[in-house]
Amino acid sequence: MKDFKLSSKTSEIIKIALINLAFLLIFLELGSLGWYFVKHKQFFYTRSKAQDKSALGINLEGVRLNQSIVNRLHPFFGFIEKPGPDFRPGFKVNNYGFMSPYDYPFKKTKPNQFIIGVFGGSVAANYGIFEVQNKVLPRYLKQLPGLKDKEFVILSFATGGYKQPQQLLILNYFLALGQELDFVVNIDGFNEVALSSLNNKNKLDLAMPSVQHLMPLTSLANNSLSVKAMQLTLKIKDNKNRINDGLTSLQHCSLAACDALTSIYVQNLVNNYRKDVIRFERERIKNEQDDEGSVIYFNKTNLVLDDKAAFEQMAWNWAKSSIFMHKVLSASNVPYFQVLQPNQYYQTKRVFSDAEKRIAFNQETPYAKAVEIGYPALLKKFPNLEKNNINILNGVKVFDKTKDVVYVDSCCHYNQAGQEIFSDYVASSILESMRKDRARSKKK
The missing domain is CATH 3.40.50.1110 (SGNH hydrolase)
Incomplete structure (x- = not known):
């Protein structure tokens, strides 16, 4: 008899938990629908699906999704994408x-x-x-x-x-x-x-290509990146793969809650990516060689x-x-x-x-x-x-x-x-x- 009462009580607890979970998911979905409408000015279920990952509402400034941290040197153009x-x-x-x-x-x-x-x-x-x-x-x-x-x-x-x-x-x-x-x-x-x-x-001469793009390439060409900079390069590459996977998942979300939670997750990855890029840049500058040791020549100026x-x-x-x-x-x-x-x-x-x-x-x-x-x-x-x-x-x-x-x-x-x-x-x-x-x- 005691076992029956215990089983009945356990069943009731599970039922209440499932009902509460259902309500939680419903409220989460409703809240996500409102969040999506405010952010995108359209209803989630009737939205025009983004074909381009840059149109998913994630701030991807500075994230070169399909590239390594640097471009590639080009003898005529300065640099190109790989x-x-x-x-x-x-x-x-x-x-x-x-x-x-x-x-x-x-x-x-x-x-x-x-x-x-x-x-x-x-x-x-x-x-x-x-x-x-x-x-x-x-x-x-x-x-x-x-x-x-x-x-x-x-x-x-x-x-x-x-x-x-x-x-x-x-x-x-x-x-x-x-x-x-x-x-x-x-x-x-x-x-x-x-x-x-x-x-x-x-x-750097104003007419030269962007210092932002050239200097990381120069450091690689001169083999002057520190161990820490190389570790950050690998970390950035790994994080970029996660961002790409997250954006792919975001494109295929069928629920507003999925879109909201995945967006937060991907944006957090992007923020970490930017922080690592800044750390990489600091490490690169620390180990930057002078012109005497560089295999790349730039037109420089004597003053700012x-x-x-x-x-x-x-x-x-x-x-x-x-x-x-x-x-x-x-x-x-x-x-x-x-x-x-x-x-x-x-x-x-x-x-x-x-x-x-x-x-x-x-x-x-x-x-x-x-x-x-x-x-x-x-x-x-x-x-x-x-x-x-x-x-x-x-x-x-x-x-x-x-x-x-x-x-x-x-x-x-x-x-x-x-x-x-x-x-x-x-x-x-x-x-x-x-x-x-x-x-x-x-x-x-």
Whole structure:
């Protein structure tokens, strides 16, 4: 009898525990649904599923998912991404280190193909990927006479960290190899001031490639990494694999609670990744060899330029490089458009929500001051660019009319909503400009 009562009591306890667990899971799911709606502005169960891991709501600033901690040295471009597969369907890091479905130089396979080249840094690289997937610019260009029946091919020559004169050098390199281009878009401005400013602080010539990207490569080439730095490299690589696995799991979550808990887990991994990268950088600097022992030569300076002189030189490097890109392309009647990219640290009339402020701004970033001083210096070069017949688009205010979150990190990159707005701005502005040019030509 006692055994029966004990069994009955145990059964009742299990039943109550299961009911409580069910209620806990229901409340967790409801709370997660609310959290997801606030974060993404859409209902979890009717959401449009992200095809790109960068669109999952995780702040991946500085995380190079399919790369080691460093890029690869390149004798002409400075550095490139390591060629190989990419997690985006239909893309790869091609034979020259660019994100593209094609190897370069790309040869036309049909007479009606129209090749658009995209140049710049990571924002331009993301734009190129978005355009390949969505063909916003081709849709606008098809409205022009003679382009309606063209098959548009978009080739990206952009990579994270590139800044002028790298775009100019890469353009000339591929033209020398016989790469055909029918249209070129160069999206830049941020790297030219943000990364050149870091060059200046490290007494590296402003026109040299980014010190952020070059110095870790130099340490590896010189075999000057400490044991601790090597251990951190392995730790970073292992953590990156976990981030990739977590993002894959996040893409396949069927419950809001799964999305919430996995997001927290992955974001924690990303935060640890960033901390390890900072530790690695400190170790690398400790063991950095002087020029005498280095197998890599850099143009260095004797002093750090003051802000006025430094940003004036950066702005001229930017403007002159663009002028020469235009000159070499105009010789073959190839339209060239330059776009000054929007950035959160350049103040416009845009009002940021509290949610976006937490994503888009970082008080400790070295980029903020560089953009605040550097963008006005770039804008002062607009009259000179226009005098040289450059089609220059000022995109700094492109997000002013939207209240949606458009930044995905505290550097410079845009989420899906931001990409849509930016790509539409670029395409509509180019179409308007080309229509005006054609109208002027008819009057002559």
